[in-house]
Amino acid sequence: MARSKAVKQAFRDILERDRPPAITEDVWKALLAELAPVSESYLRELLLKTGLPFDQPYAGIRQHTFEDLERSLAEMLEVYAAANTSGDRKRARYCRRQVIAAKDRARFIAGSARTVPEKKAVKEEMARWMLVWLENPEVFPAWEQVRKAEMEKAGTLSPRPQGEDTASA
Numbered sequence: 001m002a003r004s005k006a007v008k009q010a011f012r013d014i015l016e017r018d019r020p021p022a023i024t025e026d027v028w029k030a031l032l033a034e035l036a037p038v039s040e041s042y043l044r045e046l047l048l049k050t051g052l053p054f055d056q057p058y059a060g061i062r063q064h065t066f067e068d069l070e071r072s073l074a075e076m077l078e079v080y081a082a083a084n085t086s087g088d089r090k091r092a093r094y095c096r097r098q099v100i101a102a103k104d105r106a107r108f109i110a111g112s113a114r115t116v117p118e119k120k121a122v123k124e125e126m127a128r129w130m131l132v133w134l135e136n137p138e139v140f141p142a143w144e145q146v147r148k149a150e151m152e153k154a155g156t157l158s159p160r161p162q163g164e165d166t167a168s169a
Contacts, residue, residue: 007035007038007042007046008046010034010035011031011035011043011046014031014034014035015050018030020052021052021053022052022053022054022055023047023050023052023053023054023055023058023059024055025055025058028043028055028058031043031047041060041101044058044059044060047059048062056072056075056076056078056079056095057076057079057080057091057094057095057098059072059075060072060098060101060102061073061076061098061099061101061102061130063102063105063106063123063126066122066125066126066148066157069126069129069130070144070148073099073129073130073133073140073144074141076095076098076099076133077133077137077138077140077141079091079095080092080095080096080137081137081138083095096134099130099133099134100130100134102130103127103130103131103134106123106124106126106127106130107123107124107127109123110123110124110127121156125151125156129144129147132144
């Protein structure tokens with residue numbers, strides 16, 4: 001608890017001192033270094049609360065709503081495709097790791113005995129979306145449009161799962 005408070009205060013001090021207009025790769029790396037040994041997921045959580053624009057792949061996969069998920073997977077695909085085109089395998093792997101972590105989080109929530117059935121169904125569907133992205137990112141946008149149409153027709157495309165947490169990874 002004390003470490004968390006110390007990190008939050010150091011985080012606020014750094015943002016006050018540097019006043020970044022957006023969270024770019026350079027800002028992300030500097031914060032990770034200055035706040036070490038902070039976890040990426042905790043830093044991401046703190047940064048998302050600032051409301052500053054946040055570059056991918058560092059913003060991670062947001063899965064509060066299907067719209068958040070759709071947008072963040074599309075953003076991640078842009079970065080992933082550019083990394084593959086330029087031969088930046090490290091960045092491409094980082095993108096995949098962000099999607100894998102988000103998929104694992106969705107599955108964890110869906111599998112929890114404390115998760116209400118409606119939210120469980122939403123998180124299972126979200127995990128399915130991320131699996132398709134991971135299996136074939138380039139096909140994902142077309143698949144997603146078809147899937148959304150199916151879900152809308154069935155009335156299962158809900159705006160926000162009940163009791164949604166703030167996890168983005």
